[in-house]
Amino acid sequence: xxxxxxxxxxxxxxxxLLLYSILLLLLLFWALTSSIKTNVDFxxxxxxxxxxxxxxxxxxxAPWAWAWGNFKEATKYLTVTGLYRNGRAISVPFxxxxxxxxxxAFGCAAVSTLCPAIMAYATSKFKYGFNAVIxxxxxxxxxxxxxxxxxxxxxxxxxxxxxxTFLAVYAQKFNFPHMYYLVLAAIFRGIPKDYYEAAYIDGxxxxxxxxxxxxxxxxxxLGLIYLLFFISYWxxxxxxxxxxxxxxTIIYGLFRIMTDPxxxxxxxxxxxxxxxCIIIVVPVIILFAIFKDKVMGNxxxxxxxx
Amino acid sequence: MATIKKKGIDxxxxxxxxxxxxxxxxxxxxxxxxxxxxxxxxxxxxxxLTGVTTFAGFDNFIEVFxxxxxxxxxxxxxxxxxxxxxxxGASLVLHLAFSLLFGFYLYKKGLGHGIFKxxxxxxxxxxxxxxxxxxxxxxxTAVIDVYNMLGFEPIYTLLNGKDTVFGTVLFHNLFFxxxxxxxMYLGAMNKINPSISEAAQLDGASxxxxxxxxxxxxxxxxxxxxxxxxxTGIFASDMGLYSMFAMNAPAETRTLGYYLxxxxxxxxxxxxxxxxxxxxxxxxxxxxxxxxxxxxxxLEKRDPMA
Numbered sequence: 087x088x089x090x091x092x093x094x095x096x097x098x099x100x101x102x103l104l105l106y107s108i109l110l111l112l113l114l115f116w117a118l119t120s121s122i123k124t125n126v127d128f129x130x131x132x133x134x135x136x137x138x139x140x141x142x143x144x145x146x147x148a149p150w151a152w153a154w155g156n157f158k159e160a161t162k163y164l165t166v167t168g169l170y171r172n173g174r175a176i177s178v179p180f181x182x183x184x185x186x187x188x189x190x191a192f193g194c195a196a197v198s199t200l201c202p203a204i205m206a207y208a209t210s211k212f213k214y215g216f217n218a219v220i221x222x223x224x225x226x227x228x229x230x231x232x233x234x235x236x237x238x239x240x241x242x243x244x245x246x247x248x249x250x251t252f253l254a255v256y257a258q259k260f261n262f263p264h265m266y267y268l269v270l271a272a273i274f275r276g277i278p279k280d281y282y283e284a285a286y287i288d289g290x291x292x293x294x295x296x297x298x299x300x301x302x303x304x305x306x307x308l309g310l311i312y313l314l315f316f317i318s319y320w321x322x323x324x325x326x327x328x329x330x331x332x333x334x335t336i337i338y339g340l341f342r343i344m345t346d347p348x349x350x351x352x353x354x355x356x357x358x359x360x361x362x363c364i365i366i367v368v369p370v371i372i373l374f375a376i377f378k379d380k381v382m383g384n385x386x387x388x389x390x391x392x
Numbered sequence: 393m394a395t396i397k398k399k400g401i402d403x404x405x406x407x408x409x410x411x412x413x414x415x416x417x418x419x420x421x422x423x424x425x426x427x428x429x430x431x432x433x434x435x436x437x438x439x440x441l442t443g444v445t446t447f448a449g450f451d452n453f454i455e456v457f458x459x460x461x462x463x464x465x466x467x468x469x470x471x472x473x474x475x476x477x478x479x480x481g482a483s484l485v486l487h488l489a490f491s492l493l494f495g496f497y498l499y500k501k502g503l504g505h506g507i508f509k510x511x512x513x514x515x516x517x518x519x520x521x522x523x524x525x526x527x528x529x530x531x532x533t534a535v536i537d538v539y540n541m542l543g544f545e546p547i548y549t550l551l552n553g554k555d556t557v558f559g560t561v562l563f564h565n566l567f568f569x570x571x572x573x574x575x576m577y578l579g580a581m582n583k584i585n586p587s588i589s590e591a592a593q594l595d596g597a598s599x600x601x602x603x604x605x606x607x608x609x610x611x612x613x614x615x616x617x618x619x620x621x622x623x624t625g626i627f628a629s630d631m632g633l634y635s636m637f638a639m640n641a642p643a644e645t646r647t648l649g650y651y652l653x654x655x656x657x658x659x660x661x662x663x664x665x666x667x668x669x670x671x672x673x674x675x676x677x678x679x680x681x682x683x684x685x686x687x688x689x690x691l692e693k694r695d696p697m698a
Contacts, residue, residue, distance in 0.1 A: 134533040208411040234673015238430035292407040321519040345638035
């Protein structure tokens with residue numbers, strides 16, 4: 087009886103998950119096939135589903151005849167115009183956006199990983215009463231929802247004269263009150279004291295103990311947290327939209343193009359837009375495919391487990 | 393000897409202070425100051441021409457309440473409030489139920505669990521703006537073409553139709569939002585002592601009985617955390633509207649989170665509006681913060697494992 091019930095349970099959820107997977111993959115497949123069609127084929131001749139077709143004969147084209155040029159065109163199309171820096175109108179080409187993406191994602195991931203790591207090391211290695219205050223700060227900040235402080239942040243950044251710079255976003259991301267502080271503190275606490283003691287006996291300074299013993303021992307976890315932050319910042323455009331609007335990353339560039347009220351009709355064609363999406367999606371999918379077991383296998387409540 | 397020990401302690405304390413001071417300084421400036429400034433801002437008024445800021449008492453709050461409850465726009469705010477609750481309610485029910493059950497299916501290693509795990513997590517990896525753009529154009533072209541091919545009464549748009557736009561946007565939110573939650577629940581389920589499940593199976597418990605009586609109580613704290621985290625976004629979630637429509641989201645789809653985001657970005661260089669926006673944020677916080685704490689305590693009291 088139970089076997090039958092269990093079979094039904096598994097069959098029902100297998101079907102739901104299969105349907106979900108098909109729909110999701112179809113959507114991505116649609117984007118891929120749309121990105122290699124000509125605009126005439128897609129828009130004027132109405133080939134919104136299926137593989138690229140010849141504009142005259144309406145026969146399915148061979149792969150070498152697909153509109154691969156859309157990808158090159160997309161890099162030109164993704165140029166962002168209409169931005170202002172220091173009162174001057176600027177346009178930011180794709181290459182510069184790519185550079186900004188690396189500056190933003192690599193830099194922010196680094197400071198976002200480093201700050202909780204430093205704090206976690208300090209509170210787990212040294213037993214001072216102030217550690218309890220730090221723990222309370224983390225918990226309260228995580229739980230207490232504060233809505234609508236963005237204008238205040240913009241105001242502060244103007245006062246500090248760093249609004250619309252990468253320094254403004256680095257400074258914000260160098261924060262510790264989040265789940266990774268708790269995760270890293272737990273990992274640091276698990277390191278046997280003998281490792282540190284042996285280094286002290288050999289005459290190591292506190293800096294050496296931290297940088298040559300503490301951090302290398304948890305390098306795997308730090309690497310994973312860095313990777314998760316990197317993917318998250320690669321995908322983020324909101325922060326720059328608010329605090330460094332004239333420094334578009336490729337995601338921000340895509341957002342600007344997609345939401346440009348004059349965009350789809352005058353500046354872009356849908357196949358080229360989809361090619362732009364594919365260009366942006368592919369690197370993170372490759373990264374995810376390489377590290378998928380680490381990323382998914384280590385996710386617990388907002389963090390990682392060793 | 394005592395001097396050496398004292399010296400050692402001082403060195404450690406000095407090092408500890410060096411480590412924690414920069415993160416704490418960052419926290420003081422970018423969290424405490426920003427939120428206090430946001431609070432103060434809500435009680436001030438800035439002249440649009442002179443830029444002079446004066447104390448305004450509760451004028452901004454009166455203005456916010458007038459706009460929300462006693463102006464021509466009140467009806468619009470009613471829609472935003474209803475939409476915010478609908479999004480939260482639908483997400484809570486569907487995401488909670490399906491994420492738990494999907495997680496349980498993966499935990500029981502149902503057929504295809506590896507590939508389903510990958511696919512469920514995929515939307516979390518793909519940049520949201522790219523996924524949203526693909527969805528936006530797919531529903532406006534391919535989905536409509538397929539629907540019309542099936543012989544139903546023809547439709548020409550989903551995102552520009554008054555009756556269909558909210559449902560289309562809501563579907564996007566519900567469809568792509570499972571990955572992280574499923575992985576969190578799966579992570580929590582994997583921590584359950586396998587002998588408990590084995591004992592239940594020996595006693596003849598079905599999968600559903602095991603899920604209800606063993607798994608759910610064991611991962612209750614994870615469930616509470618995710619429900620509470622979801623609650624904090626009740627007035628902050630813009631449902632992806634800004635990414636989809638920028639400043640021009642259709643009136644019938646707008647949420648309070650979108651309203652706040654739009655106002656902040658629209659007036660990001662106009663200081664005279666910042667106090668009112670800060671007052672809106674403070675009002676939202678005054679509702680959400682106590683609500684979050686009450687719900688958290690309420691759920692914690694019902695912890696079956698407590």
